[in-house]
Amino acid sequence: MTTTLINDVNAGAVGDLIAAVQAQPDKADTVWSATVNWNGGFRSSAQIRDFDPVPSDEPPGLGGTDTAPNPVEQLLGALGNCLAVGYAAGATAGGIEIKDLRIELEGDLDLRTFLGLAPDGHAGYEGIRVNVHLETDATDDQVAALHDAVIGTSPVGHTLARPIPVEIALV
Amino acid sequence: MTTTLINDVNAGAVGDLIAAVQAQPDKADTVWSATVNWNGGFRSSAQIRDFDPVPSDEPPGLGGTDTAPNPVEQLLGALGNCLAVGYAAGATAGGIEIKDLRIELEGDLDLRTFLGLAPDGHAGYEGIRVNVHLETDATDDQVAALHDAVIGTSPVGHTLARPIPVEIALV
Numbered sequence: 001m002t003t004t005l006i007n008d009v010n011a012g013a014v015g016d017l018i019a020a021v022q023a024q025p026d027k028a029d030t031v032w033s034a035t036v037n038w039n040g041g042f043r044s045s046a047q048i049r050d051f052d053p054v055p056s057d058e059p060p061g062l063g064g065t066d067t068a069p070n071p072v073e074q075l076l077g078a079l080g081n082c083l084a085v086g087y088a089a090g091a092t093a094g095g096i097e098i099k100d101l102r103i104e105l106e107g108d109l110d111l112r113t114f115l116g117l118a119p120d121g122h123a124g125y126e127g128i129r130v131n132v133h134l135e136t137d138a139t140d141d142q143v144a145a146l147h148d149a150v151i152g153t154s155p156v157g158h159t160l161a162r163p164i165p166v167e168i169a170l171v
Numbered sequence: 172m173t174t175t176l177i178n179d180v181n182a183g184a185v186g187d188l189i190a191a192v193q194a195q196p197d198k199a200d201t202v203w204s205a206t207v208n209w210n211g212g213f214r215s216s217a218q219i220r221d222f223d224p225v226p227s228d229e230p231p232g233l234g235g236t237d238t239a240p241n242p243v244e245q246l247l248g249a250l251g252n253c254l255a256v257g258y259a260a261g262a263t264a265g266g267i268e269i270k271d272l273r274i275e276l277e278g279d280l281d282l283r284t285f286l287g288l289a290p291d292g293h294a295g296y297e298g299i300r301v302n303v304h305l306e307t308d309a310t311d312d313q314v315a316a317l318h319d320a321v322i323g324t325s326p327v328g329h330t331l332a333r334p335i336p337v338e339i340a341l342v
Contacts, residue, residue: 007212008212009213010236013232014233017233018288021282022288030279032247032277033275034240034248035251036252036273038271042180042255042259044255044256046252049240051239054248056249056256060184063188063260064256069222070203072330074219074248075246076203076219077227078227078249080205081225081245083207085227085242088209088212102207103209105206107204113323114325115189115192115199115324124328124329126335129338132342153287154295155280156243157337157339159243160295161336163332163334165332167301168254
């Protein structure tokens with residue numbers, strides 16, 4: 001048996017999952033997790049499954065020691081990585097070979113609430129802008145359809161664009 | 172001159188920033204960025220400033236090669252790392268020494284929209300739960316006040332809990 005891979009994506013595994021979810025819808029209900037350990041100062045690390053811990057710190061101007069990307073930068077990275085999966089999955093499903101894909105992300109953040117200078121304000125990103133550089137031989141219509149599909153199905157994109165219940169408890 | 176550090180936090184740098192923002196409010200307007208490069212399959216990496224690229228992949232059941240945490244796991248890590256900064260900053264400001272801090276995060280995600288089985292559905296987290304294990308000698312009231320302050324000032328927490336404009340453009 002020969003398996004042809006487009007974009008080095010294992011489309012068979014995705015197809016198997018879709019078939020499994022169609023047969024048993026509760027297979028789509030997934031739970032993801034992480035544990036963060038504080039390491040002193042503004043340094044911490046996220047433990048995800050058995051991967052190497054993902055380090056975090058803040059720049060010196062924010063009181064950190066600048067040993068790693070900070071959490072709001074990590075958030076942009078998570079969004080870009082999620083969109084990359086979306087383009088790779090959608091392009092593969094549509095028979096489009098991706099030659100190159102680079103995603104640039106920027107977010108605007110007013111530090112006043114974080115610094116305690118604007119109580120009850122919005123401490124998060126005011127907005128996030130993403131520029132996608134996608135190189136393929138597909139037609140403009142195919143690429144536009146792919147782009148629309150990615151935006152309509154992005155787990156991190158939807159989590160950011162919509163209000164999500166976040167329950168934070170001291171235990 | 173002797174500088175006393177609580178929690179190994181450079182409180183002076185945060186104080187300097189607060190004073191600078193009070194003197195010139197537009198210093199609080201910050202822009203953060205990341206660039207994501209696709210590496211084949213569902214593998215990509217986020218380049219943030221000049222730090223080592225942060226790798227991303229998907230588990231085999233989702234068509235990936237399982238070489239790194241996936242984007243929705245990274246999102247939980249970013250939230251936990253952000254909350255850790257919040258507790259460290261608030262505790263330091265309140266003269267509370269943190270003995271240990273561990274933050275456990277979980278999120279529920281229905282894969283049907285991501286898989287194309289629920290068009291126009293919500294592809295993101297339906298909800299995120301965070302359990303914070305904080306060990307200090309502070310009183311319950313002090314810890315409760317710290318907790319409330321962290322929740323009220325968390326950049327990633329607010330970004331997730333509120334709807335954020337996310338503009339994604341092909342360029």
